Amino acid sequence: MSWIVALLVLSVLIFFHELGHYSAARFFGVYVEVFSIGFGKKLASFQWIGTQWQISAIPLGGYVKMKGQDDLDPTAISNDNDSYNSKKPWQRIIILFAGPLANFVLAWFFFYAIALGGPQSLSPVIGKVLEASPAQQAGLKTHDKIIAINGVTITEWDELSEYIKTSQGTLTLSVDRNGTQRFITLTPRISEATNLFKEKIQQRMVGIAPEGVTHTLDLSFSETITYASKQTYETSFLIFQSVQKLLTGVVPAKEVGGVVSIVQITADATAYGWMSLCFFAALISVNLGVLNLLPIPALDGGHIMFNLYEMIRRKAPxxxxxxxxxxxxWVLLLGLMSLGLYNDITRLMQ
Incomplete structure (x- = not known):
């Protein structure tokens, strides 16, 4: 059942991506011939508003076929007023960008739903104090709860970590120890750490680790808006970073996942409740948005690149x-998909 839910979620994300293209195309008067979820052989279809809406056999994506545009035959152009090619480059760019934008907007709504449900956050409670660290030398202990740093209230571990990393000079910590408030002064030390991509970095640290205690965030209306916007931005930035690290070789090719990994992770998330499912759906939606903006000719980003060229040079390539x-x-894209599928199969076999 969880795999069925995962496939439905993936189909919904693809549907909204293509709906973005479809809506923008119709807004500019472009005739949309086909709206397909999936590739390959048509399994089911119906005609509505002059467009053939269909579900195809291979659930690896989807497409909107506009009059005058055909990725498999770039020369199949049309000069009719209702064709994609007859529109100005800036209009085509909006049509192309509307798909990824729909994914970012959808991810925002998923994060907003999580915010309304009361997301869990890691509390600033110390679980471990490293030997000979600034924290130990200053007298911090396990189970201490950090209330504030230099007068700034701290409610989450991420806030604590970020404040220490970006701080300068000596810090004064307000600590709750067994119901008694204490003030402890210490100076962070530049130490070697490992980031999310397993790179060695130098940053200010005090030598503490979280206890793993969580609490539910009770967010106001404005805070839910801020939470959803922040999560969408940070997730998008992280995925852009991941692509950059992959291209520069920091992230090994074996880490690339395909549709099997996506479906499996989403299926696993269903077992942990609707909030986990919403989180991974938002993550995948942002992935779709970011990856489709890459300047690869088979993707939206590649077509945007062609139209930007036309705007600058005043002539089409x-x-x-x-x-x-x-x-x-297409060769590059199919190669990446094959790599992802190979890695998926390898992980399943292991």
Whole structure:
């Protein structure tokens, strides 16, 4: 049952991505011939508002086929008023960007739903104090709860960690120890740490680790808006970073996952309740948005690149260039999908 839910979630994310393209295209008067969830053989379809809406056999994505646009045949253009090609480059860019934008907006709503449900956050309670660290030398102990730093209230472990990393000079910590408030002064030390991508970095640290205690965030209306916006931004930035680290070799190719990993992780999330499912749905939605903006000719980002070129040079790239780059883009995209599928199968076998 969880796998069915996962496939439904993935289909919903794809549907909204394509709905973004469809809505923008219709707004600019472009005739949309086909709206498909999935690729390959058509399984079911119906005709509505002049468009053929269909579900196809391979659930690896979807597409909106607009009049005058065909990724498999870049030369299949049309000069009719209701064709994609007849629109100005800036209009085409909006149509192309509308798909990824729909994914970012959808992710925001998922995070907003989580905010309304009362998300869990790691409390600033110390679980471990490292030997000979500034924290131990200053007298911090296990189970101490950090209330404030330099007069700034601390409610979450992430706030504590970020404040220490970006601080300068000596810090005065307000600590709750067994119901008694204490003030402890210490100076962070530059130490070597490992970031999310397993890179060695230097940062200010005091030598403490969290106890693992969590609390429920009781957010006001404005705070739910802020929470959803912050989560959407930070998740998007993290995925952009991940792509950059992958391209520079920091993240090994074996870490690339495919649709099997996506479905499996989403299926696992259903076992932990609706909030976990919403979180992973938001994460995947942002992934779809970010990856589709990459300047690969087979993706939205590649087409945006062609239109930006046309805006700057006042002429479109030659059909030969578009054809070659599009074929190259599909080869690269299929190669990445194959790599992801290979890694998925390898993980399943292990």
């Amino acid at each position: 030659s059909e030969e260039v578009i054809t070659r780059l599009t074929i190259g883009g």
